[in-house]
Amino acid sequence: MKYVDEFRNPELARALLAEIRQTVTRPWVLMEICGGHTHAIMKNGLDQLLPREIELVHGPGCPVCVTPVEAIDRAVAIASRPEVIFASFGDMLRVPGSGSDLFKARSAGADVRMVYSPLEALALARKHPDREVVFFGVGFETTAPGNALALLQARREGLANFSMLASHYLVAPAMRALLASPANRVQGYLAAGHVCTVMGWQEYVAIAGEFRVPIVATGFEVLDILSGILMVVRQLEAGRHAVENGYGRSVSQEGNREAQARLREAFVVADRTWRGIGVLPRSGLAIREELAAYDAEKKFAVSGLVAAESPLCESGSILQGLKKPNSCPAFGRECTPEHPLGATMVSGEGACAAYYRYQRGRNG
């Protein structure tokens, strides 16, 4: 596979690993922000190959995992209305809410459709003018621009039967909150490469300076991740704390301005609840007042939601890098991908799912 295999070359990977081993002199705790990183690390067994001084902890960068229970409950309630076609990305369908999930709602008669893009949900709205099409707009800065585009396009076409249940998050406020926590162990960040592709890396400069942590924008292939780790470790060993770009083929300092403009057009920065973590100020995106007609939360008043989390689930500590999935007492026992207690066990990007799928049985 061109442009992918080159970045998985075992010879080059071994050379990078040797260089990391030569550079490191003492223990360091690095956090990979993005769930995509976590999966790539576990899938390729990179954590087994790194020198033991380097500990990787797994960050909150999984949109499915941080979407609060209330949002899932609201989605199930809206999807269950007879006039609604509820369109969602595949990985949201199995995420447990308080009592149900979207798959269960579908088997109980709800019209829930899996789509690959918000624009498909728009197409559904055009095709079914007599139905209400609701798209579950979930994600970080990576998916948010596409969702913004769908909202703006709906307004342009006057698609009155389209709306979005939005749950969008911003990565930088979470990175800041984790470092500010008294329990923080993170000494360096692998920043989420695709978020940086959209947003650039300028917003990290203040964080790196204030908390004296190196931050490296990192891609998702084996060589990307290893060179990201090497860049962070070099800085740590030298006592530096700069923002560096380790994913130059995709990331620029200013990011994708066009995408940023669409985000500003459709959304405003707002406080957000992160599942397992709590409310973080100015950490998400809400649909602008001008687009309220396309905001499913306003369009469909859902009341009486009582969100309930499993008391056994420790995903909050896991999402903050305070715990590893396999140190949770419920891991692999009460909580499995078949019967997930929390979203981190469900998503293709969730840390618990990655541990269960690729490395269960190993001691962390």
Add this chain to the structure above:
Amino acid sequence: MAEFNHDNFSCPLPILEHDTIQLAHGSGGRLSAELIERMFLPRFANEILNRLEDQAVFEPGPGRLALTTDSFVVDPLFFPGGDIGELAVNGTVNDLCMSGADPLYLSVAFIIEEGLPMATLHRVLLSMEKAACAAGVRVVTGDTKVVHRGSCDKLFITTSGVGLLPAQANISAANLRPGDRIIVSGTIADHGMAILTSREGLSFHSRVFSDTAALNGLVAAMLAAGGQDLHALRDPTRGGLATTLNEFAASSRVGIRLEEAAIPVRPEVRSACEILGIDPLCVANEGKLVAVVAEKSAEAVLAAMRSHPRGREAALIGEVLAEPRGLVALRTGLGAQRIVDMPLGEQLPRIC
């Protein structure tokens, strides 16, 4: 006599009273009779079916029989590289021959949604005829039901089959022994990705084709080369190679280790899997088998497979270990290990 070339075979749609399926076509009355006479019999005619009794009667021959059944509900009906009819024949033929059996007879039951174009049914029947002929099996009994619009999705097909087991065949998922070699007959994940990428809504133009094919010829060649050393065989359909190998490991209480780099995947299939965040190990195949062979016969079986058209890209992909029991592991290109788990139901494309 010159061999009949089915690739050039075409047959015009018979002229019938209706150009779509009516409820009455399943009523058992005159329209049912017309459907059987004009559509089904010309495709599958043989002396057993032609008797048009409620059951097929045949001499089984000496030895043990293998019996299997499978239902086909694929959407879309026609996909790159095949269709539901071909799949319904090949799927049952393959389930039979994975025991080492020689497939002989099939039964076919159709559940048809009212309003299905007659031309669609005809096209499916033609491809079933072609597939049955290629596999050397005969359709000897059948049934048709027509249901109200909305009660099924266009067309569902159930095929059952019987085959004759050779006396020496002892093939079972419980027969794996430490030291055995794991062989796959060709590239994996072709069928599942052909279906996924041809479904409505996925807007990329794919060059991915289903691998649907009957494997009884390949199995016969493998049995001739490996005999009793052929310990286990299975066609990794739904759930893919990952599911089949986990079933093997659990049934035989052994471990399995795969070499990631040895598993053949077409570049275009790998690309489609990467884009959608899907693991090719968990994707369905319809014309591939995975074999577990005693070490001493592994090379001979592999060579026999590679000289058969259905096994040209066969590859040795791993081995059976005594421990850890029930676990399938995979060694990555970098030398690290990871678990290969059974997928959980439907594979869900990721968000980003």
